[in-house]
Amino acid sequence: MILPNLAPLGPALPFVYAAIILAVTWALARAVNRLIRSVMSESMPHVAVSSSRFTSVLIWVVGIVLAVQEIGVSTDILLLVVGLAGVAAVIACREALENAGAKYFSDVYIPFKIGDSVRVGEHEGKVIEINPMTTLLLTEKDQLVSIPNRMFMGQVVVNTTPQAWKEVAIPISVTSGINLAEFESEVRKSLSKLRSRLDPRFPPLLSGRARNPLTSDLTLTLFIRQPGDRDIVTTEANRRVSLVLEKLQRPKRNARNGRAEPAT
Template identity: 45%
Template sequence: MTGFGGLSGSDLMLAEVGVIVALTALFAWLAGLVVRGLMRRENPQLAFAAQRLAIAVVVAVGAVLAIQELGVGPAALLLVIGLLAFAAILAVRVPLEKEGARFFAGIYSPFKVGDTIRVAGHAGRVIEINAMTTILLSEDDHRMIAFPNSTFLGQPVENLTPHAWKEVVVPITLAGSVDLAEFENAMLKSLSKLRLRLDPRFPPIFTVRSRSAQGSDVVLTVMVRRPEDREPVLAEVNLRVSEELARGRAAPPKPSAPSTTRPRDLS
């Protein structure tokens, strides 16, 4: 049996699925662009996550439409997807909550490792921020106090570190294809234009938290001159980081490794 334009029913169905896939890809790309544009002044990591989420939602809707086109009932499909999502959320609820708390704390929390803070009646030096907890060392150096990261979203936190208010910390994830030295160089040049708003004693500094072939986790720290500059400086730094990331600076080829690497002599 042939249908429209001489195509069989199954051919037509596949063509329609193809169109849905193409449109989904187009809308996903557009959604990514729109979200990135809207979040230009937000933290680059957060903007990236939101961009990925927007793309994922569009892709999910497209997938549902495409599968429906293949003859699977939408109600049954949605039920299966819903049950899978519910099970997944139940399984990872606690880690997800903690990871979410850590993610947002990493971007928005007003302290970092090394700072002295007071929270929930305890004061101490932050010695670790991991996926689940933030660990404080008591002021007498004798006790470790662990707080679930979610604590910091629901409790007032006091940072007792001198000049802590000056610090604007921006975590950045660089893909392995980005040349860290070039990126840092471009950012330092860019940020020197904000010098009037920044403490002259503390030029911006990058700290590499981890580095592998896949990429680098770095932290950019700038110190503002006045408390009221924190928010606008943060937005401006986020914008400049996002723009620089969008430019993309390719890493140069690595020099060849020495050929005489030998096993260690542990004698």
């Protein structure tokens, strides 16, 4: 591509560059906005809107700082203000961020799921919802108890569901380029090698948690025979799932011409 010669613009050139930066900022903010809304299509609408607004503001701040710098004005004060605002925002959202982080880790490391009966501190009930901030328990008295997710990282959690030890739940994210039916079929074939350590009455169960145009969040549930096999089965199942994902992500080679085939 041949770039236009902007030299004749002389002193106006920085303003032209600033205008270009702002135009790119505008386009980027729109594209990222669209992406966030589509990725968060199954989240609460106000959370999706807030996230996209926050990201927009961030992109615009960076764009404006760069544009202002381009026209030769010092941005030190502006950067300081933005930095302080950022720190203030993080402090203000500390608890929310802690809960969201705790949800990520408890998903992976704390063995309970929707439908299980759990005891956390003085609260006991059936898990009916796990959202990014809290886990909702329905008590025997029909009361709704909302437990901040960070409590699950700092408290002893007792899963009182009968034979809860049998279940190994593995969260999986599958990108949209992978055919889910093929993924399920391959995972089942691969996991059949572990069947000596799994309860033969319960084949692997793959259930959907959330989905957006980019990924499908699934939970693979396995039922082990012996409590002592939990760790080894989890590790091996994770490895096998990763291998299947890797295999299916790799573009298929056309046997005849060696060209890559698009994922189905």
